[in-house]
Amino acid sequence: MPLLDHLWIILAVPLAGAAINGLLGKNWPKSAVNSIAIGSVSLAFLAVVETVREFLQLPASQVPWVKSYFPWISAGAFKVNFSLQVDQLTIVMLLTVSFVGMLIHIYSTGYMAHEGGYYRFFSYLNLFMFFMLTLVLAANIVVMFVGWEGVGLCSYLLIGFWFLKQSAANAGKKAFIVTRIGDFGFTVGILLLFWTFHSVDFGTIFAQAAGMPSDTMAQAGVLTTICLLLFTGAIGKSAQLPLYVWLPDAMEGPTPVSALIHAATMVTAGVYMVARMHPLFSRAPVAMFAVAIVGALTAFYSATIGLVQTDIKKVLAYSTVSQLGYMFLACGVGAYAAGIFHLMTHAFFKGLLFLCAGSAIHAMGGEQDMRKMGGLRKAIPVTFWTMFIATFAISGVPGFAGFFSKDEILEAAQSGPHANLPLWLLGLVAAGLTSFYMFRLIFLTFFGTQRFDEHKVHVHESPRNMTIPLIILAFLSIFGGWLAAPKLVGGTDYFAAFLGPVFADVPESPAFAAFLQNLKEAGIDATVNSPVVRVIDPQDKPTATENAAMKLVHAVTGPPVIVGLIGILIAWWFYIRRPELPEKLARSMHGLYTLLLNKYYVDEIYAAAIVRPLLWVSTNVLWHTVDEGLIDGTVNGSARLAREAGGKLRELQSGNARSYASWVVVGAVGVTALLLGIWMKVR
């Protein structure tokens, strides 16, 4: 097992790429920078593929495969090894991250071709891959935290890539500071985790947690506290209510960055973390409920904002926030596999949407306002068709990737072990809103009349290194969800089955218990750790053929699909059939429209409630009073005291011999008086 023993290679390759490009690439030609950057991610991807191959041959008893490389921190009882692990969840994340990452690297060579700081861009991008893979491969929460903070750093660097633009620099800072608020909770959570379990290794923690009594709704203990703190970190990183505000601003960064970091990978780290920590979460129902509520509310809330945005990237940004809400909803109702499934399909279709938007922006010469686009369908056909496919996927049209994953989430919210109907309804309405705003985007951008000056804007299809990644991702946006397809006809959801062993220890999952029972009746004695991936639920076999057609019809006509289609129809009605309607509606519902257009004034509220008071206190108290008054005052004051005392004292040296003599007399009298005093006392 050569590569499983050397998992660090997966990390070392992109790190080396980042170092080489960052340190030496400044004066290199673009082709050299390209080959280093793309070469390193491609190598990392190949290493991942080989790792997967080797992993699939491992006996189930060796999963999760943990490899410890060196002791990293050793301070008293606090010991941390640099250790990496591979299990089914890691595999899914590794493949998604490295493959989508590789495609976006290739795309970037086209998109960034005319930009300055080319080597810098690719160095950051490779560094991001390194940290993201570290996050995913980590076998303890401290190493995970390194990746967690590292991707945050790269996000900051890349959002502010055009740092000469004030808004970009500000957006980078905003992203960093807002996620920092969440990370504070995350850090405290890690401390509490160590304090409770005396270890930071996932394996040790989960083994101990398995022996602990679950917290209940009524009695929330340390597990709930830990989970809520960790979830705070996820809220920041994955842009959930109320810390989502940085993600729309992050669109200031180059579009490939938005696709890679702010859609496909980094922002999903929170979902991954919650899924990774599921043995704790599933023992903390209050925390689970919080995750579900935050997820559902975010999904609905940001979808409503997406309805009226006019910047093509902003629509996609709010859409990302909304889709991340779905993933948390899934985790919150205990359907971790569905959440991870949506994470993967979302990486495909949302990455694709961003890349297509980038391609359209590229074609329009930098224009991002959809009101100034229109009718691009003929001019940039590849971008149009791939984006059309991605839009179908995100809208949950049957057969496309998003359909399977979103359907699973809503199904779990409706009828899973932690079903919650209000949250399901929120998710359902959000699904309708999603398909509406996505088709609004498509119709505004690619259909209708051209609302720009054709003589000024030379619309052109993007070069091949940009369109090929689009086509590959479009392919995945269709077929990426088909792993779950057999479920529609009553068969096995291969994706969920593959992840089964990871999430098998969810204690109160009746579905899984029933599944194991079925296996036992069929003569297969499986434990929770068996590689369910190679086992097909035997109960399904006899009934599968009978009900297949029924089940298929039922699945593709479920509420999510209906709601999605209604959204599409309304979008079509508003933007193709009666293009004057939206404006009328905006006028008649002016209050609501303004509220949505201004994103519920959340940025303004935060500015008034937090930023401005903080600035005021910082300026007036911390700066002018404490720093200038107290600290500078002390330092300058003591200097002034010395100087003024010296100034006075030196006047004693007047050069006048008689004044010296006077002082001698004064001194002599003083000394005499002193001696006399002592003498009197002694006597």
Place this chain on the structure above:
Amino acid sequence: MSVVPISYYLVLSAVLFGLGVVAFVFKRNIITIFMSIELMLNAVNLAFVAFARAHNQLDGLVFVFFVIVVAAAEAAVGLAIVITIAQNRRSLNVEKVDLLKF
């Protein structure tokens, strides 16, 4: 035969020393200042001699000889300085000799 008590000598010595100090501080003429130094030295000498006599010990007397010798040497050096100052400044006013300062 009545013996003059030691306190008389000491009071005289103190008065002379005080006069010397006052003259040193308030007089402007360098020669006068010089003379006031001599006055102080001799006031001290008087105290030494009085103590030596009162305690019947020779130490005080020996010290007086030293003081006289030092005073002589000081007079030699001091007068030389006074003459130099007088030549350079065309004045014996001590207030004009104030270059040695901050």
